[in-house]
Amino acid sequence: MKTQLQNMTRMWRVLWAVCVVSALVSADLPDQDCPDDCDCHYFRINWVTDCSESNLSSIPTVEEGLSLNVYVLNMNANNMEELEPFxxxxKVRSLQLAENMLSMVDKDHFSSLMYLIDLDLSSNNIGSIHPEAFINNYGLITLEVQKNPLEPVDGPFIISRNLHYLDLSYCLLTHLNPQFFQNTTAITRLDLSGNPL
Structure with a gap:
């Protein structure tokens, strides 16, 4: 556990150093693509694509103008019922999918997002999340699933060894089996409020 913490600390230091060097080397940041229904801009040196409240039923594709270099992708408050693999x-680090109509998270939905750090799935209609949905997201630190009608789970909830923050508040959970947190051993902050446990 101590080694994992040291590795995470090193990773954050390297990431910070890369960001600082990038800012010093590049006075002018290059333009990035932007989907038609979205607002795109730099926040510091990070490319943000804000497609929130755009009445979209799917995430824009690269062909539709989504930049592969997007750092923050905000898809909150749209009409998405299903996800396609990314x-x-x-290179998205923060993905916001709150307030949509998603009903489940499959094993392959996020498997290609190797840089993902923060994921917000709150206020959807998610009943099930595949236990291996985040197994390839090694940098995932924050997962927000609050306000979803999660179905009971017999084994481990998810496999995510580096996850630090998990919000399962108001998910109608009535019971947590003994293996529920077995594969999320790095959690330091957990919110289970609003559940009839």
Missing amino acids: PADL
């Missing part, structure tokens, strides 16, 4: 070279 492109393998998408």
Whole structure:
């Protein structure tokens, strides 16, 4: 556990150093693609694509203008019922999918997002999340699933060894089996409020 923490600390230091060097080397940041229904801009040195409240039923594709270099992708408050797997070279770190109509998370939905750090799935209609849905997201630190009608789970909830924050508040959970957190051993902050446990 101590080694994992040291590795995470090193990773954050390297990431910070890369960001600082990038900012110093590049006075002008290059333009990035932007989908038609979205607002795109730089926040510091990070490319943000805000497609929230755009009445979209799917995430824009690269062909529709989604930049592979997007750092924050905000898809909150749209009409998405299903997700398609993301492109393998998408570099998104923060993905916001709250307030849509998603009903489940499949094993392959996020498997290609190797840089993903924060994921917000709150206020959807998610009943099930495949236990291996985040097994390839090694940097995933924050997962927000609050306000979803999660179905009971017999084994481990998810496999995510580096996850630090998990919000399962108001998910109608009535019971947590003994293996529920077995594969999320790095959690330091957990919210189970609003559940009839």
